Amino acid sequence: MFYREAGDFKTSYVDDNQTFPIKFDRYRYYVVLAVAFGIIPFLINDYWANALLLPFLIYAIAAIGLNILVGYCGQVSLGTGGFMAVGAYACYKLMTAFPDVSMFIHVILAGGITAIVGVLFGLPSLRIKGFYLAVATLAAQFFLVWLFNRVPWFYNYSASGQINAPERDVFGIIITGPNAPAWATYLFCLIFLTICAIIARNLTRGTTGRTWMAIRDMDIAAEIIGVNPLKAKLTAFAVSSFFVGIAGALFFAVYLGAVEVGEVFGIQKSFLVLFMIIIGGLGSIFGSFAGAAFLVLLPVVLKVTGVDLLGWPTDIVAHLQLVIVGALIITFLILEPHGLAQLWRVAKEKLRLWPFPH
Amino acid sequence: MLDSTEGYVTEDGRKIGGVVMEMKNITLRFGGVVAIKDISFDIREGEIRAIIGPNGAGKSSMLNVISGFYVPQEGEVWFHGSKRPPMRPFEVAQQGIARTFQNIALFEGMSVLDNVMTGRLNFMRTNMFQQAWWKGKAEAEEVANREAVEKIIDFLEIQHIRKTPVSRLPYGLKKRVELARALAAEPKLLLLDEPMAGMNVEEKEDMSRFILDVNDEFGTTIALIEHDMGVVMDLSDRVVVMDYGKKIGDGTPDEVRSNQDVIDAYLGVSHD
Numbered sequence: 001m002f003y004r005e006a007g008d009f010k011t012s013y014v015d016d017n018q019t020f021p022i023k024f025d026r027y028r029y030y031v032v033l034a035v036a037f038g039i040i041p042f043l044i045n046d047y048w049a050n051a052l053l054l055p056f057l058i059y060a061i062a063a064i065g066l067n068i069l070v071g072y073c074g075q076v077s078l079g080t081g082g083f084m085a086v087g088a089y090a091c092y093k094l095m096t097a098f099p100d101v102s103m104f105i106h107v108i109l110a111g112g113i114t115a116i117v118g119v120l121f122g123l124p125s126l127r128i129k130g131f132y133l134a135v136a137t138l139a140a141q142f143f144l145v146w147l148f149n150r151v152p153w154f155y156n157y158s159a160s161g162q163i164n165a166p167e168r169d170v171f172g173i174i175i176t177g178p179n180a181p182a183w184a185t186y187l188f189c190l191i192f193l194t195i196c197a198i199i200a201r202n203l204t205r206g207t208t209g210r211t212w213m214a215i216r217d218m219d220i221a222a223e224i225i226g227v228n229p230l231k232a233k234l235t236a237f238a239v240s241s242f243f244v245g246i247a248g249a250l251f252f253a254v255y256l257g258a259v260e261v262g263e264v265f266g267i268q269k270s271f272l273v274l275f276m277i278i279i280g281g282l283g284s285i286f287g288s289f290a291g292a293a294f295l296v297l298l299p300v301v302l303k304v305t306g307v308d309l310l311g312w313p314t315d316i317v318a319h320l321q322l323v324i325v326g327a328l329i330i331t332f333l334i335l336e337p338h339g340l341a342q343l344w345r346v347a348k349e350k351l352r353l354w355p356f357p358h
Numbered sequence: 359m360l361d362s363t364e365g366y367v368t369e370d371g372r373k374i375g376g377v378v379m380e381m382k383n384i385t386l387r388f389g390g391v392v393a394i395k396d397i398s399f400d401i402r403e404g405e406i407r408a409i410i411g412p413n414g415a416g417k418s419s420m421l422n423v424i425s426g427f428y429v430p431q432e433g434e435v436w437f438h439g440s441k442r443p444p445m446r447p448f449e450v451a452q453q454g455i456a457r458t459f460q461n462i463a464l465f466e467g468m469s470v471l472d473n474v475m476t477g478r479l480n481f482m483r484t485n486m487f488q489q490a491w492w493k494g495k496a497e498a499e500e501v502a503n504r505e506a507v508e509k510i511i512d513f514l515e516i517q518h519i520r521k522t523p524v525s526r527l528p529y530g531l532k533k534r535v536e537l538a539r540a541l542a543a544e545p546k547l548l549l550l551d552e553p554m555a556g557m558n559v560e561e562k563e564d565m566s567r568f569i570l571d572v573n574d575e576f577g578t579t580i581a582l583i584e585h586d587m588g589v590v591m592d593l594s595d596r597v598v599v600m601d602y603g604k605k606i607g608d609g610t611p612d613e614v615r616s617n618q619d620v621i622d623a624y625l626g627v628s629h630d
Contacts (some may be wrong), residue, residue, distance in 0.1 A: 013501045202492040206500060207482040214465050214476050221463035224425055225539065226451030226479040235486060283467065 019201055036190055041183040049182035054255045056296045057189040058247050063276045063288035064200045065243025070274070071282035072204055073236035074216030075125050079137035081269035082144035083241050085261050086114045087248025089154050092163045095176075095253065096156055103168045103175045107192065107249045114245020115238040117144075122237030126230055129219075141270055148261040162260050165253040176253045185254045192250060196243050200285050203239065212236050213283070244273075275325060279332055281341025290340040298324065365402060368595050369610075375403030377436075378547055378579050379424065384433035386419055393419040394430065395603040401547065406573055407581045408590045411600035412623060417583045418460060420600070421549050424581070425457050426450035438546070452480055456540035457549035460583075462532045466525040470516060470535050471507070473524055477542030478503045507542055513575070514538050514568060530561040534568070541572060548572070550582035554589060562586065566593060591615065599623070 008023050010016040020026040044053065062080060069077050091110035094101070121140040125133050148154050155163050167177035174180045175188050203209050211232040214222035223229050252259045259265070272295065280291020299321055306317035336342055365374045379401040386394040394416045401407045409417045422428045423435065426447040435442045437453065456477070465473050481503055489496040511517055514534050519527060524535060533553060540548055553569065554562045566589055572578050584590045590597065591611040599607035599614055601623040607614045614620055 013504045014497060017497070017500060017504075199490045202490050202496070203486065206489040206492070206496055207479070207484070208486055208489050210468070210472055210476045211479065213468050213472070217465035217467045218463050220427075221459065221465070222476075224427060224447045224451060224457060224463075225477055226448050226543065227476075228448050239486075 017205065019205070033194070037187075041187055044182045044186055046182050049186050050255070051300055052296060053186050054189055056293055057186070057193045058250045058255055059273065059276060059292040059296060060289050061189075061193050061196050061250070062244050062247035062273045063280065063292045064196055064285060065240045065247060066273050067277045067280075067282065067284070067288045068200060068204070068212070068243070069236050069240035071277055071284065071287070072209060072216060073212040073233065073240075075122070075233060075236060076130065076134040077137040077240070078134050078267070078270045078274065079121060079140035079144070080244055080273045081265040081267060082141040083114050083118055083244040084248030084251060084269060085144055085148055085265035086117045086241075087111060087245030088252035088259055088265065089148055089163065089261075090114065090245065091249035091253050092165070093154070093156075095166060095168055099166070099168070103170050103188070103253070106168070107246055107253070110249035111242040111246040114248065115242040118237045118241020118244070119234050122234055122241075125233045125237065138267075138270075141267055145261050145265060148265075160260075162258055163252065164258045165256075168253070177257065180254070189250055189254060192246055196246065197285060197289075200239075200243070204285065208235060216283075275329055277339075279328055279339055281339030282337065284338070284341035286344065287339050287341030290344070294340065295325070365404075368405075372404065372595075374405045374595065377401070378403045378438060379581075380436040381420075381423070382434040382436065384420075384423060384430045384435070386416075386423060386428055386430045392603050394423070394600075396433075397600070397603075397605045398433075399598050399605065399608055401579060401581050402596075403579055404573070404577050405579060405595040406569070406593055407579075408594035408597045409581065409583050409600065410585075410587070410590055410597060414602075415600040416603040417600055418551060421457065421551050421581070421583060424547075425455060425549055451543065454480075454543070454546035455549065456543040456545035456547075458533075458536045458540050458551060458553060460551040460555060462529075462536055464524045464532055464536055464539070467523070469521050469523055470527070470538075471511075471520050473535055474507045474510060474538045474542045475503065477539040478507060480543055481506075506544075510538050510541050513571070514541075530557055530564075533557070533561075533565065537565075537568060537572075541576075541578075544576075545578060548578050548580045550580060550584075552583050552585065554584060554586055562589060569593060 008021075010021070015021075018026075020029050040053070062084060066077065066080050069075050087110045090113040091106050094106040094109055095103075098106075121137060124136040128136060149161065155161055158164070165176040167174055167179060169175055170188065173184045175184055204212070211222070211227045212235075214225070214227050215229060215232045219229060222232070248265065251264070256264065276291035276295050277288060278291070279294055280289070281287025302317050302321050302324075306312045306320065307314055332339055365376060367373055377400045380398075381400070382398050384394055384397050385392070397420070409420055411417050419428060423430050426445055426449065429444050437455075465476065468476070482499060484496045484499050488494070511520060514537060516531065516534055516538060519531060519535075524532065527535065537550070537553065550569070554565050557565065569580065569582070570593065573580055582594070594611060596609060597607070597611055597614045598605060599617070599620045606619040606623055607617040609617070
């Protein structure tokens, strides 16, 4: 009953264009921000940070990135893992080459480098689309992982072939390495997620977003009304890879600390992020959050209920998780291609009229 | 024959200006099939120019040549007094030529407002970094273009469906939204590919009224393809008639109506 836009009149186009046009949504957004920035850092411990919060924040960035490419611009990509690896290795090289520079700058630069690589691998999208483009990005995935495995310069000639994040700080607060406090790593990732989400929202509600969606919905018509397909597709690849690169850099430097590229940034990772946006909702920023939260929470919930409460063997639970995710993907693709975000939207529509059916 | 710079006055007293677009000896082939064969005609400023002909006559191909989607093997396209080099469709759009499609080509996943806003691309100047920041230039640009778009939305009477996703609209409204998107570009030349196909009489009347109003209000030059002869004869100032890729008639509706070749093409010729 309280959720409705009745009486919430807009008298300017600026008001009408805002991210949360409904007052209730706007206040909820402020509350979520306040809790995330003002309360959670005081309550957080290592378990919560490492099991739930950090992976959620980082995957949400990656999911927003991939959603821009797949959900908004309609260019299917299976190279997310490879692009995350680019971000991670770029960050590693920067961290070791310039130890005194702030981590903020390293992570942003890593995103920038990934954006350039993304544009290079996005060039085939001008000629091919759909399934064939997916295969081309799959080639990027395998090529990049192979590259980081085979060229010792990327891992600074370390004996193990792994990369390890040295201890680095932001304004004197340690962010990476084993001594980093949980609240600091959490806040560091949260800041990036917030900025990425705002940028993504601003781009998708404006001109750039409309050209992306035009290309997605009907590329020929888009071109005839004046969308430059080259520019639209390559900017989508660039922005998407920028976010994915930031996610990769954070995943390596802040979350894991040590990375073996084939294991961490393999094809599995590409699919995981793709599943997130399919379940969460293609073409929705909120959907990226929902999908990331869902797929990060699912294993934890299953483990707690299955192993800890019901006493099932660990391997059964692990396989059960695969079964559930697979079933969910199929269900969502058939029943609700727009994912959790659409379910949420429908629920809101119903709630607006509740208790009346129409 | 009219001179290319001087205009003429229509029956209803509108002044038609000089040549906006001129097609000179256009020939378009697909492999061995000749879709358009050596056709020349012009479109003058402020007029409503119809292209008619039986099915398969090459009308849509002609429109696709004008909008840059097909590049003719022979012939020249002159726009505003200069020869147009071969260019991509989006560059043609940037020159000020907008169009609608025979089968509706709206962006189904977007709202009506977003669809029409996409038509304003030519007026968007901010770069991606300004848009990412949003506050300031990008927002000001968005609001300025929104005002222009709202005028068109008012004009075409689609205020009530502004925020509705296009996929939920009925056919007639979709056609109107498509016209709105083309108008949003403030085109110098508006191409309409069968704007009334599949409509009932009332919708056709509405659409005819909008086309005349657009021409009247904004002075837009319009080239349209239409099968409904009654509509064509009422709306257009001059008509090009095509058959099997050739031009068989060109002139005012009355001239065309009494042209023996045109009558033969539409009714068939007796072979006795």
